[in-house]
Amino acid sequence: MAIPKRKALTSLVLRLLLCIVLLLLTAPLLLAQPALSDALPDAPEVEMPANMEGVEFYLITVDTGNHVWDNFGHTALRVVDSSSDTDLIFNWGVFDTSGGNIRFARNFVRGQMVYQLGVVPPAWEFNRYRREQRTVWQDRLVLNSQQKARLYTRLAWNLGAENIDYDYDYFFDNCTTRLRDYLDEALQGELSENSGSLMPETFRDEVFEHYRSRPVIAFGLDVMMSERIDQRMTRWESLFLPANLRSELQRKGLLADPETLMEFAPPADKVNPYWVLAGFLVPLVLLTALVRQSPIAAFGSQPGFSFAVSGFSYRLLGLLALCVVLVSGGLGMIMALGWWLSGHADLHGNINLLLFWPTDLLLLGMVFTWFWKGRVKDMTPGRHQLWTFYFLLRILSLLAYLVVCLFNVSSQQTNMLLLTALPTMLLFFLLTMISGMRPVRGMRFY
Known part of the structure; x- marks a missing residue:
């Protein structure tokens, strides 16, 4: 019975590790809206007004912010009923953490993201x-009495205990798409009409664009997310973004009385992470020029x-190795564990596992010798052969990655990684295999 228990313990440890790394690195995208634990726990029931002329609906659009979780912005609906003197915000970005962080993290790993409507x-x-210093725009929705009634009825339905929760998906079912769909229902398809044309951008393009102020997050998400986000969006699908929904409603003449409720400077763009990655090639080329043959480097x-x-x-x-090993090993571990243990489809089938391996973390021992001692890593001939084999496998995996990308074996978008990370990794492993280690014969005295 010891073996099954050991396997169960190993699985639990790996799941906990995956919870930590996913919450730290991918939560910015998956949790685009922070928890509203103090939203009204018992949302007021919505009663149909006798006269819809006294009801106005306002689109609330919130700009991106300075936190990693709000880089897509946010959408809400304001409902003002002058006859009953009520004024409420309907927000589909609420998630419940009352069950504790461990339970939330477990559900997160499983891909169970349950959000709900809050008022x-x-x-x-x-x-x-x-x-949070985020700009907020308010626009009145141009609706007739029948359209208002349909939207009001849908809100009342959504507040029912059996309807208030929904399975969150950051591209296809989020706080913005919920309101988009309800508006389209109220307008009897007017919003979705002729919206099937393809946009030039993919979902990946939008992810990277909206995290320009967080280059580390932008790079991590770009690496860890698979080909599922590389399809070109239709105009309708692009409305998962709050700013796009507002623009589309303006284009169709469905918004009036625009008002900026508060205004702040948007987050400033930071340096493109791929330019930083490309910069690693300069010292690697310098080290290549410094390679020398050493016929007798040391005794034995x-x-x-x-x-x-x-x-x-x-x-x-x-x-350089410390940076490469931590990035490659860390990202490789997240991708491998995500594919194995996580329910998030965007983490499955990622060809970037050819580029980044979790086993690269084993190189940290060599990093100590190189950086702290300033010399080559001495090892027995057997260990030298083993590491040489590993480096050859890494080089072959990088060449396989090149073939997969050049011949479009996968539809995953890898252009920037191909231009920056691939040559950096290839040159690094070549240098490490040739000059980073040295076999030393053991000496026996009789």
Whole structure:
């Protein structure tokens, strides 16, 4: 019975590890709206007004913010009923964490993202955006009495205990698409009419574009998300973004009385992470120029290669290796565990696993020798052969990645990785195999 218990414990540890890394690195996208645990727990029931002329609906569009979870913006609906003197914000971005963070993390890994409709007073909602320094626009929806009645009826239905929850999907079913669909229903298809044309952008393009102010997150999501997000969006699908929905409603003449309720500067774009990655090629090319043959490098060693100006060269290699190993090993581990254990389809079938391997973390021992000691890593001939085999496998995997990308074996978009990460990784592993380690014969004295 010990073996099954050990397997169960291993599986639990891996799932907990996946919870941590996914929450740290992919939560910015998956949790585009922070928890509203103090939203009204018992949402007021909506009663149909006797006269819909006294009811006005307002589209609330919130700009991107300075936190990693709000880089897509947010959409809500304001309902003002002058006859009953009520004013409420309907917000589809609420998720429940009352069951505890562990349960939430477990459901997160499984891909079970249950969101719900929340209802709050405008003052509560707007004060939060003011604290977050996010611009908020308000537009009155141009609807006749029949359209208002249909929308009001749908809101009342949505507040039912059996309808208030929904399975969140950040592209196809989120706080913005919920309102989009309800408006289209109220308009009897007017919003979705002629909206099947393809846009030039893919879902990946929008993810990367909206995280320009968070380059580390942008790079991580770009690597970890598979080909599922590389399809070109239809005009209708592009309305998952709050700004796009507002623009489309304006284009169709369905908005009036625009008002900026509060205004703040949007987050500034940061340097493109792929330019930083390409910058690693400069020191790697320098190290390539410093490679020298070393016939007898040390007592008992075999002929091989090392670097000129060894102290500087090996410390530079160690610094570069630390970055490469942590990025490659970390991303590789997240992708591997995500594919194996997670229910998020966007983490499955990722060809970037040819580029980033979780086993690269095993190189940290060599990093210590290179960076702290400033010299080549000495090892027994057997270990040297084993590591040489590993580096050859890594080089072959990188070449396989090149073939897959060039011949469009997969539809996953990898252009920037192909231009920056691939040559960086290829040159790094070649240098490491040739000059980073040295076999040393054991000496026996009789």
